Amino acid sequence: MNERAMRGKKEMRKRLAALSFSEKIKILEKLRDRSLAIAAAGLRQQTAKSSSLAQDVKDQQ
Amino acid sequence: MKATLDLINQMQADGVIGEYAIGGAVGATFYLDPVATLDVDVFVALPTGGGGLVSLSPIYEYLKARGCVEKEEHMVIGGWPVQFLHPCDALETEAVAEAVAATVEEVGTRVMSAEHLVAIALSTGRAKDHTRIAQFIEQDAVDRKKLRSLLERHGLTSKWQKFENAYLGGGHE
Numbered sequence: 001m002n003e004r005a006m007r008g009k010k011e012m013r014k015r016l017a018a019l020s021f022s023e024k025i026k027i028l029e030k031l032r033d034r035s036l037a038i039a040a041a042g043l044r045q046q047t048a049k050s051s052s053l054a055q056d057v058k059d060q061q
Numbered sequence: 062m063k064a065t066l067d068l069i070n071q072m073q074a075d076g077v078i079g080e081y082a083i084g085g086a087v088g089a090t091f092y093l094d095p096v097a098t099l100d101v102d103v104f105v106a107l108p109t110g111g112g113g114l115v116s117l118s119p120i121y122e123y124l125k126a127r128g129c130v131e132k133e134e135h136m137v138i139g140g141w142p143v144q145f146l147h148p149c150d151a152l153e154t155e156a157v158a159e160a161v162a163a164t165v166e167e168v169g170t171r172v173m174s175a176e177h178l179v180a181i182a183l184s185t186g187r188a189k190d191h192t193r194i195a196q197f198i199e200q201d202a203v204d205r206k207k208l209r210s211l212l213e214r215h216g217l218t219s220k221w222q223k224f225e226n227a228y229l230g231g232g233h234e
Contacts, residue, residue, distance in 0.1 A: 016094035
């Protein structure tokens with residue numbers, strides 16, 4: 001990562017750290033909801049994958 | 062989080078728990094940029110039963126009676142999974158006693174001091190704890206003098222030196 005990007009990242013973290021606890025908690029809640037959505041999507045994909053695999057096996061029988 | 066803290070505070074006012082302090086990633090977020098997490102760690106001294114076992118039953122019963130649901134090692138309060146942790150040593154006990162006042166959407170709460178969060182992370186020593194310590198140092202969010210005295214008091218100086226050598230290039234001041 002180049003130096004400018006690193007500096008920009010540092011600045012952004014500084015700005016975020018300076019927010020009030022309430023504002024930071026709101027961000028945490030958004031991050032948490034996003035993580036849960038990503039995890040759920042992964043599970044859905046896995047389930048779809050395993051059902052299609054099960055169907056393949058069934059078809060082959 | 063407002064609803065979560067309201068109910069925890071109510072539980073304290075009703076005498077189910079004593080003083081508590083938020084630790085972990087949510088506690089760290091008080092001092093740093095938001096640290097993604099899925100749960101809230103609440104440290105609270107719990108009554109010990111026979112054989113020195115700590116009982117979470119009074120907390121769980123109180124919360125279940127108010128519609129909260131148990132999920133693995135958490136109680137889901139106001140949408141947040143909350144883990145209640147009994148301070149396991151002198152460091153964590155001190156962290157609860159010396160926690161600082163904070164507010165979330167006008168609801169009062171208590172958060173462990175930055176120095177206690179760093180010391181506990183050092184003592185726990187997982188990769189994510191090391192990352193968190195590095196964030197505190199990089200963002201200059203700890204009082205070095207206070208931290209040093211805390212680490213000395215709780216026998217963590219040599220662990221800190223190892224951490225400094227491994228991650229901060231040694232003698233970071």
